[in-house]
Ligand SMILES: Nc1ncnc2c1ncn2[C@@H]1O[C@H](COP(=O)(O)OP(=O)(O)OP(=O)(O)O)[C@@H](O)[C@H]1O
């Protein structure tokens with residue numbers, strides 16, 4: 001689903017903190033900006049991770065076609081309604097690590113919600129909670145929901161236990177991206193250096209390749225929605 005301007009809304013949501021919501025939000029923003037589209041990031045998290053990333057980095061502020069703002073502390077309903085009329089190509093919504101009403105409201109409103117998770121039992125349990133709650137909201141408001149788990153910070157060498165856990169996810173009804181985001185310093189550096197993986201100097205080709213793989217999967221979800229809407 002996209003609004004009358006064709007804007008697409010991607011939210012980053014998880015009940016658990018520190019799983020990579022802001023990191024993946026920035027990585028995806030960079031990939032989109034490198035394609036030349038307009039990106040608006042809204043930081044709804046009171047820890048202000050992305051807001052600080054932006055306001056303390058002259059390099060980030062010079063990236064063309066990027067705007068970053070903070071979400072409001074109240075009157076969320078009106079704010080979200082007003083977002084719908086906006087004309088930016090992609091609106092990325094970075095949410096606090098919680099299962100609050102606000103998180104659920106925004107995640108249900110978004111065209112796609114991404115829940116990053118490490119390959120660890122606690123993260124997968126929390127991602128499952130997010131999926132269940134979101135699908136419950138979807139049933140209540142009769143709105144189709146696109147929700148995907150993004151396996152993040154995956155080490156280069158995966159243990160037998162981690163392989164088992166990935167197999168368990170794949171045999172469950174948790175939907176995940178096939179692309180796996182590895183643990184790489186280029187992601188943590190995009191925070192500390194106030195840049196984005198696609199705009200770093202030098203870029204890390206492996207990071208860029210995996211983010212672009214992820215973007216292809218995201219595009220396929222949006223294209224599928226368009227086909228369904230046209231049918
Ligand atoms: N793929 C990765 N490789 C290396 N470091 C990573 C990766 N993903 C996240 N990190 C690091 O892990 C930490 C937590 O990531 P991040 O802030 O994106 O999580 P979050 O889910 O947004 O947390 P919060 O709930 O506090 O907002 C950061 O220091 C970030 O740099």
Ligand SMILES: [Mg+2]
Nearest residue numbers: 021022045049
């Ligand atoms: Mg964050």
